[in-house]
Amino acid sequence: MSTGATISAMQASADTRRWLEVAVIGLNLCPFAKAVHVRQQIHYDVYLASDAEGLLDALLDAAQELAACEPSERDTTLLIAPNTLADFLDFNDFVVRAERGLARAGFEGQLQLANFHPRYQFAGTDIDDVTNATNRSPYPTLHLLREDSVSRAVDAFPDAEAIFGHNIQTLEALGAAGWEALNVGPGSAR
Numbered sequence: 001m002s003t004g005a006t007i008s009a010m011q012a013s014a015d016t017r018r019w020l021e022v023a024v025i026g027l028n029l030c031p032f033a034k035a036v037h038v039r040q041q042i043h044y045d046v047y048l049a050s051d052a053e054g055l056l057d058a059l060l061d062a063a064q065e066l067a068a069c070e071p072s073e074r075d076t077t078l079l080i081a082p083n084t085l086a087d088f089l090d091f092n093d094f095v096v097r098a099e100r101g102l103a104r105a106g107f108e109g110q111l112q113l114a115n116f117h118p119r120y121q122f123a124g125t126d127i128d129d130v131t132n133a134t135n136r137s138p139y140p141t142l143h144l145l146r147e148d149s150v151s152r153a154v155d156a157f158p159d160a161e162a163i164f165g166h167n168i169q170t171l172e173a174l175g176a177a178g179w180e181a182l183n184v185g186p187g188s189a190r
Contacts, residue, residue, distance in 0.1 A: 007082035007139065007186065009046040014189035015138040016044060016080050023184045027174070029134055029167050032153040041075035050084045052094050059098055059142055063107050066144050075149050082139040082186070088119040091140050098142060112150060114143040118185065130176045134167040138186045 020042075025034045036042050043066070047058040059079055066077045085091040095115045102113060116137035121127055154160040171179065 006048065006050075009048055011187065011189070012046045012048075012080045012082040012139055013044045015184075015186055016078060016141065018189040019138050019184040020078075022182050023133075026182075027167075027170050029170070031157060031163065032150075036075045036149075039072075039075075041071070041073070043069075043074045043077040045077055045079045047079060047081045048083055052084055052090075055079075055081050055084055055094070055142075056098060056101055059144075060101060060105050062142075063102055063105065063111055063144055066146070067107070067110060071146060071149060075146060077144040079142040079144065080137075080139050081141070085117075085140045086119075088117050088121060091115070091117050095142070110147055112145045112147055114145060116141040116143065128176070130171045130174065130179055131168050133171050133179050134164075138184065138188065 020033065020037060024030050025037060043062075045058070045062050047055050049055070058081075062077050062079050066074060085094055095113065099113050102108070102111060116135050117140050118136055118138060119127070120135040120137075121132050122129075122135070125132055157163075
């Protein structure tokens with residue numbers, strides 16, 4: 001990303017699937033991910049350009065497409081942007097604009113936006129704190145979720161508020177070397 005090399009859509013999608021399977025599902029960082037993955041209801045969309053304005057348009061297009069599909073066909077979308085927003089602070093600023101754009105486009109109450117980034121950093125943590133890995137993906141990624149699906153999943157999960165604490169414990173037990181050993185970064189799906 002910062003080297004100036006561009007990543008192909010095939011590589012970005014494959015790396016993101018590997019991250020989802022090995023880290024998110026494998027470590028149970030999101031107990032809701034496995035079901036939609038097994039039912040093949042996750043749509044992987046890749047934005048290859050390097051400009052953030054185009055990414056906002058791509059996000060709005062992805063939101064329109066998701067809203068037009070039946071949840072049984074496509075319940076969620078991961079919009080992967082391997083060639084833009086390599087700096088986490090720029091990405092974080094973009095997420096705020098993206099949420100406003102989704103609301104202006106009429107998706108408030110219908111879709112939620114989650115976000116992941118290779119350099120994700122929670123406020124108050126050091127950049128190398130392993131707990132940041134709960135939101136670290138191979139590439140900048142915007143995750144569109146249906147609000148109805150999120151509500152059903154949370155209702156079905158006995159203690160959804162405990163997920164964050166569980167994730168922190170999991171990553172602290174795994175440690176930085178354990179996270180690195182998962183090999184879920186760029187180019188990992190070879």
